[in-house]
Each structure stands twice: as structure tokens, then as C-alpha cells.
Amino acid sequence: MHLDAKLSVLALATFVGAVGHAAEVTTPTTKTFGLVIHGGAGVIERKTMSAEVEAQYRVALTQSRDAGYAILDEGGTALDAVIAAIKILEDFPLFNAGKGAVLTADGTCELDASIMDGRTQAAGAVAGIRQIKNPITLARAVMEKSEHVMLTGDGAERFAKQQGYELVGNEYFQTEFRRKQLEAAKKREAAKPTSALSVPGVFPVALADQDHFTRTARYGTVGCVALDKSGNLAAGTSTGGMTNKKFGRVGDAPIIGAGTYANNATCAVSATGWGEYFIRVGVARDIAAQMEYKGSRVTDAAKVTLAKVSALGGDGGVICIDKDGNVALPFNSAGMYRGYKLSTGAATIEIFGPR
Numbered sequence: 034m035h036l037d038a039k040l041s042v043l044a045l046a047t048f049v050g051a052v053g054h055a056a057e058v059t060t061p062t063t064k065t066f067g068l069v070i071h072g073g074a075g076v077i078e079r080k081t082m083s084a085e086v087e088a089q090y091r092v093a094l095t096q097s098r099d100a101g102y103a104i105l106d107e108g109g110t111a112l113d114a115v116i117a118a119i120k121i122l123e124d125f126p127l128f129n130a131g132k133g134a135v136l137t138a139d140g141t142c143e144l145d146a147s148i149m150d151g152r153t154q155a156a157g158a159v160a161g162i163r164q165i166k167n168p169i170t171l172a173r174a175v176m177e178k179s180e181h182v183m184l185t186g187d188g189a190e191r192f193a194k195q196q197g198y199e200l201v202g203n204e205y206f207q208t209e210f211r212r213k214q215l216e217a218a219k220k221r222e223a224a225k226p227t228s229a230l231s232v233p234g235v236f237p238v239a240l241a242d243q244d245h246f247t248r249t250a251r252y253g254t255v256g257c258v259a260l261d262k263s264g265n266l267a268a269g270t271s272t273g274g275m276t277n278k279k280f281g282r283v284g285d286a287p288i289i290g291a292g293t294y295a296n297n298a299t300c301a302v303s304a305t306g307w308g309e310y311f312i313r314v315g316v317a318r319d320i321a322a323q324m325e326y327k328g329s330r331v332t333d334a335a336k337v338t339l340a341k342v343s344a345l346g347g348d349g350g351v352i353c354i355d356k357d358g359n360v361a362l363p364f365n366s367a368g369m370y371r372g373y374k375l376s377t378g379a380a381t382i383e384i385f386g387p388r
């Protein structure tokens with residue numbers, strides 16, 4: 034068998050194992066390319082989602098995935114595909130990124146995003162920005178047009194202005210749905226004794242309730258990982274963070290190595306979940322490091338890393354694609370908005386978990 038064909042068969046076998054169900058495929062003839070997207074992980078359950086809302090999510094995810102795939106199919110770069118797929122999700126108010134992002138304790142939206150080019154290991158990130166319609170595009174500008182990797186808040190927006198970005202008012206991002214979520218979060222917080230917060234290393238009972246809310250009211254971060262026809266990988270992630278976040282809180286999404294990572298030698302990863310835990314595990318880089326140092330397969334590496342998040346008490350998921358087109362989409366939450374499309378013909382959009 035031709036080497037490329039062998040790789041593609043391997044890619045297919047791994048991908049089927051990773052997601053736990055089979056899909057229609059065609060026999061691959063050329064080197065595999067494709068992409069994986071996510072729209073956040075969390076308490077996403079069939080019993081609480083109407084058919085209408087589910088249909089809206091499916092439309093958004095399909096549009097995003099297909100726009101990114103079309104770029105790859107036409108010979109475009111993984112970076113361009115990642116940007117195109119994420120921009121679409123940022124514009125859909127359903128997701129916790131761009132328009133429709135969750136609200137901070139002050140009732141505003143503060144957005145985080147990052148991108149990484151697996152070919153050069155160049156990376157760009159923005160955190161706590163309030164006025165840029167598509168944060169992922171500013172992350173790319175930081176990577177390509179500045180000498181830095183991460184810019185935050187006002188400084189990031191001054192840079193954006195310099196680059197010719199039009200700023201939008203923060204109201205553009207805010208929705209009624211997120212306002213209600215914030216109100217609910219504040220009520221729960223008010224009912225919780227503050228002393229519970231001061232016991233380091235212990236998860237007090239009072240926090241367990243808050244914990245449940247944090248798990249349920251956060252989902253919707255978006256991300257994309259892509260492998261192009263030239264064998265280049267890229268990863269990007271964009272989010273509003275967590276409902277009721279305070280004090281300029283920044284999650285894992287804009288942190289290279291935690292929420293986002295790409296290296297042509299191994300894989301591209303975008304994460305979603307309770308960011309504090311994903312930062313502590315260094316999730317995205319941990320997956321790539323297992324492949325680099327141990328020769329692990331991407332599915333195994335992703336599972337091992339996610340188990341570390343679980344062991345600490347965190348929840349969420351990752352999407353990964355490796356240099357040969359193997360994909361893995363594990364999550365330890367109830368559901369994760371997700372989809373992929375590969376040149377092998379494999380394609381899907383999924384929302385709920387097996388449980």
C-alpha cells in the first residue's frame with residue numbers, strides 16, 4: 034500500500050476509535066487534510082435542549098466547519114481555515130465568544146482569544162478585550178504584526194486601532210440570555226458564605242453548589258484545529274470566559290500551551306472547559322508533549338491529559354488533529370458542541386455525550 038494511503042487508513046482507524054462511533058468514509062487517495070471545531074463543553078443535555086435550539090446549534094456548527102474546510106480544499110492554509118471557522122462562531126450569539134459572550138461580574142463582556150501556527154510556532158493572543166468584534170482576528174494580528182505574543186485590555190485595543198480595526202461598543206456582545214445567567218450566578222454567590230472561599234486546597238460544601246453553576250452556565254467557547262494540504266497545522270480558541278468572572282480574570286483560552294497549541298511535529302489542540310484547571314495542567318502543550326517525548330498517539334495523549342484535569346476536579350474537553358490527520362475529541366463533561374470534516378470523507382456534527 035502506498036505510504037500516504039496507509040497513513041490515511043491509520044488516520045481513519047484512530048478517528049473512529051476516538052469518537053466511539055463509525056462514520057461514512059471514502060477510500061483516501063491523497064494525504065489527509067481537514068479540520069475539527071468545537072463550540073464549548075459543559076452540561077449540555079438532550080433533555081434540556083429544545084429541537085429548535087439544537088437545530089440552530091447544528092446550523093452554526095455546520096457553517097463554521099464547512100467554511101473552514103472549503104478553504105483547505107481550495108489549497109488554503111490551516112491558519113486561514115481556523116480564522117474563518119472561528120469568526121463564524123464568534124458572530125453567532127449562541128456561543129460564548131464574540132457576540133453572545135458571557136458577562137463579567139460588572140455586566141460587561143471581556144473577551145480572550147489565541148492562535149498558533151504549527152509551521153513556525155508563531156503565536157498571538159489577546160485577553161480582556163471589550164471592543165473588537167472578532168477577537169480571533171486580533172490574536173492573529175498580534176502574531177503577525179507585533180513583536181509580542183499576548184496583549185491585554187486597553188493596550189490590545191490601542192494596538193487594534195493602530196492596525197485599522199474599527200472598535201464596537203460593548204453592548205454589541207451583550208445578550209439577554211447572558212444577562213439572566215449573570216443574575217442567577219450572583220444570586221447563588223450571595224447565598225454562599227464567603228469564609229468557604231478561604232480554605233485552601235479544600236472543596237467546601239458551599240462551593241459545590243457554586244461549582245455546579247460554574248459547570249452549567251459557561252459553555253460556548255469556540256475553537257478550531259486544522260491540517261492543510263501542505264501538512265501545516267494551526268489551532269485557535271476564542272471565548273468570553275466564565276459568567277460572573279471578576280478582577281480581570283483570564284482563562285486558558287488565550288494562554289498558549291493551555292487552551293491552544295500547534296506544532297507541525299505533533300498536533301494542534303484547542304481546549305474548552307473550566308479554564309483554571311486547564312491552565313494548571315497546561316492541557317494543550319501536555320498533549321503535544323506526550324506525542325513528542327513518548328511517541329503517544331493523539332487519542333491516547335488527549336485522554337491522559339484530560340484525566341489529569343478530571344483528577345483535579347475540572348471538566349471540559351479538547352479537540353485535536355495530528356500531523357497525519359488523526360483526530361481526537363474527548364470530553365469529560367455531559368456534552369460538547371463539536372464537528373469535523375476530513376478529506377477522507379469523514380464528517381460529523383455532534384452535541385451530546387454518550388451518557
Ligand code: ASP
Nearest residue numbers: 254274284305306307308
Ligand atoms: N475555557 C474557558 C475559560 O475558562 C471557558 C470555556 O471553555 O467554557 O475561560
